[in-house]
Amino acid sequence: MILRRGLKLRTQWWLIAIATSLLVVGMTMDRTTMRIDNLIYDHLLQASFSASSPPSSKPIMLVEIDDDTIRRLGRWPWSRATHAALIDRLSAGRPKAIAYDVLFTEEGDPNEDRLLGQSAASSPIFFPMLPAVTANEGTAPAALMPISPIRAAAAGVGYATIDPDADGVVRSATTVAGAQGQWHHLMGLVAGFAAGREVTDARARLIPFSGGQGRWPEVSAAAVLAGEVPPELLQDKIILVGATASGLASRYPTPTGSVMSGLEIEAYLLQGLRDGAMIRPAGLWPCLALALLPLWVLMTLLGPVRRLPALASFALCAALVLGSCAAALILWRLWLPPGAALTGLAIAYPLWGWRQLAVIEQFMRVQLERLDHEPSLVPQAEPSRKERGVAYTIRLLRAAITRDREMRHFLTDRLDQLPDATLVLDLQGRVVIANAAAHALFTSIGIAIDGTASAAALLQCFRQTGSGDAVPFPPIGEDPAMCEVQVEQARFFLIGMAAQTSTEGARVGWVIRFVDISEAKSAQRQRDDFVQLLTHDMRSPQASILAVLETASPDRISARESVAIRHYAESTLRLADEFVQLARAENLEYALEQVELSDMLMDAIDDLWPQSKAKSIDIVTRGDEPLLVMGERSLLTRALGNVIGNAIKYSPQGTTITCTLRRETRRDGTIWAYCAITDQGPGMDADLRMTIFERFRRGPVGLGPKTSGAGLGLSFVHTVVVRHHGEIECESEPGRGTTFTFSLPSTTECDRNGAQVS
Template sequence: MSLGHQLKLRTQWWLILLAASVLVIVLTADRTMLRLDNAFYDRLLQLGAPAPGQSVLMVEIDDESIARLGRWPWNRGIHAALIDRIKAGQPRAIAYDVLFTEPGDPAVDALLAGSIAAARPIFLPMVPPAPGLSGVAAAPVLPIAPVRQAASGIGYATIDPDADGVVRSATVAAGPAQHLMALAALAATSPARPADHLAMPVGARLIPFGAGGGHWPGVSAAAVLAGQVPPELLRDRVVLVGATATGLGSRYPTPTGSVMSGLEIEANLVNGLISRTMIRPAGMPARLGLGLLPLVVLMIGLGPWRRMPAMVVFALCAGVVVAIAALCLLVWRLWLPPGAALAGLAVAYPLWGWRQLAVIEQFMRVQLLRLEQEPSILPRVALVGAVKHGVAGTIALLHAAIARNREMQHFVADRLDQLPDATLVADLPGRIVMANAAAHRLFTTFGHPIIPGATQAQALLSAVRLVGSGNPVPFPPEVEEPATHEVQRDQAHFYLVGMAPQTQADGQRAGWIIRFVDISESKAAQRQRDDVVQLLTHDMRSPQASILAVLETAPADRIAPVEASAIRHYAERTLRLADGFVQLARAEYLEYTLEEVELGDMLIDAIDDLWPQSRAKAIEIVTHGDEQMLVMGERSLLTRALGNVIGNAIKYSPDGTTITCTLTRQVRADGSAWGLCTIADQGCGMDEDLRARMFERFARGPVGLGPKTSGAGLGLSFVHTVMVRHHGVISCETEPGKGTTFTLALPIKD
């Protein structure tokens, strides 16, 4: 991806992180996600429901009690008797949730006050203050004075459902006033300080409801009055007295999914206070931490340091949020609402994915348009329809690029199959990715069939061995340049293995191209040539030398002079023919050892070697030019080539003539410097037909125009071969009767 697109994506990453963080802060502050948080809280609360409490007992003014004791409200004497019965069981504390705010019969009120005083600790409810018409809170409505003075404490017993109507929390203490059930719980746990409201937490606390309603122990008030409840059931318990009869007691939905009476909700509250399992809502810093930290982790995981798939990162972050919220609630009794955190993750993840896709789509479009404008060796694939803009345009460009790539792959595979040599394409580890038909045929005969994408190049190279050492072919090559090895399968099959590195457009190494060239026929021809050279250099030269030796040592009367002269002539001619053929073979196939040599020195050496022949014909050889010209060459072969040209000039020139050898330097149009050696004679010259074929083997002449000479016709062929292998040029200018000029040109070493 280009630097501009990367910078744009990085900027958008920060903007998304900032926007999602602001969203999390807003959602955390205004509790927009309250419904989701409540649903999650209700589910978790059912998983961690406390065991049924044994410290709380409900005495219910239920339908049975109304039926047995009469309609409501009861005479206060009945309440006094009920309190006396409960006191006889020796409970820890009594919370009597019945209002006594209006005076009645003084004697009965005094009786009730006496029973309350005897049953301490006992706590009575009051009507909490309500805001008046002017907005100022009215005074609370307290129980009548005798009853209030006899009670251990007065508290409010209101139940405040949440906005969805479900009761989840209770305000335990608010300033100097406390909840009635909090007073009873405090009296049960701290009998010495039954009215110490400082021991209670201020503010709302979440009630640890059980898994379902109706599991708290409860008895009918009528049964208690009738003595049907054993005192042991009341002993050491907090007794809650309240109305649950139809039409008297209110009922509320709870997080457990069931509907509970107000008295049962108060029983859950008292049990939570006594067992210290009340659930604390987390403060703003903790809630912001839960919302922002997973968001930062998600953005880091999706952005700069991405190591996992985006969906996995999102799932992990969401799972961590849920796990932390559940762990805090079930273990530490702390409620961390996860709604804002999950909302931040749910917004950031698709938003970042959308922006990533948008930037990538822009980048792809730019690259695809650039690719579309590049020249192609194949016919272009027409775009689908006429779409040029938007995602549909990018898809069309991508479709064209894919089709173009497929056509290129097909084209490369076809051209590869058309190569006559076995050719392999391997990736960087050496796995074969492409092989042409010749390669499949070759390695099938080797017993190593090629399976693209599975076969290793090293396994195929193990089928051959390096010529000479017998070692395996090294792969990959130790050098980065193309390497060539001569290998053999057996004594009859030889190959040249070429390996060249394959690079990408940016120059990085991508793999290898390996080619097998069958040189079995050339190796066989080379063996035959070596045999011929051996035949000429030894098997033919030895008998001819023996013939000449016999002629030299035989008595004069044994061989007639005429026959001896003829035999000598043919033997010497055979030796010259063999020597010329051997020299030509050396020039054609010898591995040259190049060195710096001076062209003028080699010319002088060639002239000196031919001094006897030139003197015999009184031919003067003149040289011009003394500038030093260094060339890279094989000295003996170049000297012999110069000698062959000068020797031909001597051979075909009349006696008493002059041969002129001139050395000059020439700078060509491309700036390269060449050394020229021009050898001109005053001989008979050559006609056009002979000039056209004078570098062919066994081409001799001009026999009809000049003096009769002997030769094998291999001299100029040797000269031509030596010049070509030295990257030089030989040319000839001649006319019949006007002599011949040969020019030998060699590149001068810089």
């Protein structure tokens, strides 16, 4: 299912990437996003060229026919003699060139026309024309040129129209128009004359507006005619003459955010052409590259193997687009329209997010339905099967959350019922759940378990018994053993830690249990005191009694009383010795070594030879193969001796005791050593056989010879064998003898030839 879902998501990724790419290519080719491009261009232009050079460094000067000029010289239009006088004043300052943006396309007074032509011939001057005047039907449109005296005297004639974009903002200009470049822009001619080269590029260029209104030196035409402008101010300047008066000149919005007159716009155009600073619109291929490259970067970052957050990826790609546009505009005077690229990003980002959410919602619904069908410890309400889509998934999710809360509540209640203090931790050791016993334990030592409690801090309150070291967390090793700790003078605990794993087997946390063993430790101390009492305080008086009997004169104690006192003293010593041996077997830390079972059997038989000889009992051994086991030699030898001694004790005179040794391989492949001790005594019934290894249980009474003992020998045997991880069995029937079988894990293996390898 996971693989199928991954393939489905990958297919959708490819479909979204390809479809969005085709859409972006279409928008790039038909300029669908022109409004967005213009908006971004205007803001970038304002930010990029706001720090242009001050007006004083510009070689261009504006001579404006403004409102003050109209007021001083009279209403428009002026006589051509007035224009001739203005040109003469300007020529007297020896400017580099004059662009006189006033149309003279109609014949006037011949004398004034001739005078105007003579004035125009005194300086390099350029005049405008009308490039496309509609002629009669069937004829091609012809240019409307200035009158012949002016055309003959002018350094150049060109069109001076301004073409705003569809939104009314002036951003670009074309320097060559008409068939085969027959018409040239007036400012292109002036710029070519000033720079010494012809401007013939027919493609539209973006005007490099570098500021708002008033960035050029401006003088009034009336001031020039009145001689108020020093000729030195006009020297080597490129002078633009045009109308700026209200109602006389058109004004246009520009990308700078300000409204400019046509004369000011022509000044920016002239400056850009003269300096070669016109902004070039990028061609189709660079625009396609800008539109597609960020889109595929975004889709790669948002792909099935995500490397960055989705929003960060989108922001990074959008910044890449805008940064590329700004860098190209500032460094190379190249305009890369970003609208199509940003639109593609804006479409791909939510579309891919929507498809991811759809796949995630489907996956969640399937998993929640599977969880809903699993058995739960806490009854839950069935989700409505009538609901579909997101509402159904939300209902399933709400049911799963409720189920999780109920399970947590159920788990917390069960943990609170545990008698031992228990902590549930996350992988970092923070306490997730603490049962009531844990709260009570740590409250008693002055620590409160809250949301910030950690296992490492809580375990610092405990010290390991013996070493006094703190309990390490996390525990050392994969399967840490329980350790005994002490928190106060008389409070002892066993601390056990276990790792929590998820259903996939990954470790997700820890469980720590604190078992109070204070009472057990107190009982252990009492038992040690009792053993000390038996080993010293009770044995010493009995030994003294026997010493008195040995040294007392016969006339002071009668023989009969002496025998009775000796019997009771020896019985007390024997009972104390058996108690001590049993306590030693139960509590001694065994020092295990590899020992031979047959050797220990022979040692036990040798120790009991006087008793067997006294009753004429033969002890026969069968099976002499070496059987190696890991054990404590003295305890195992005594256990074998106890069983053989009981066999001698309960067997009639002249009988035989058989000791059989053998090796056996069990079904799990382990090798065990067996020693079976069989006597010919009176045997035991089933009830006695079931309880023969309990304390103070005696052998058969009434069926054999009368014997003495405390009934602790077989309890000692059972304890020793169990602590060696072995087994002991008893088989007996009344009148047919008894067989005790020892079985211990063997460390002996055999090769194919029967040779023993340890």
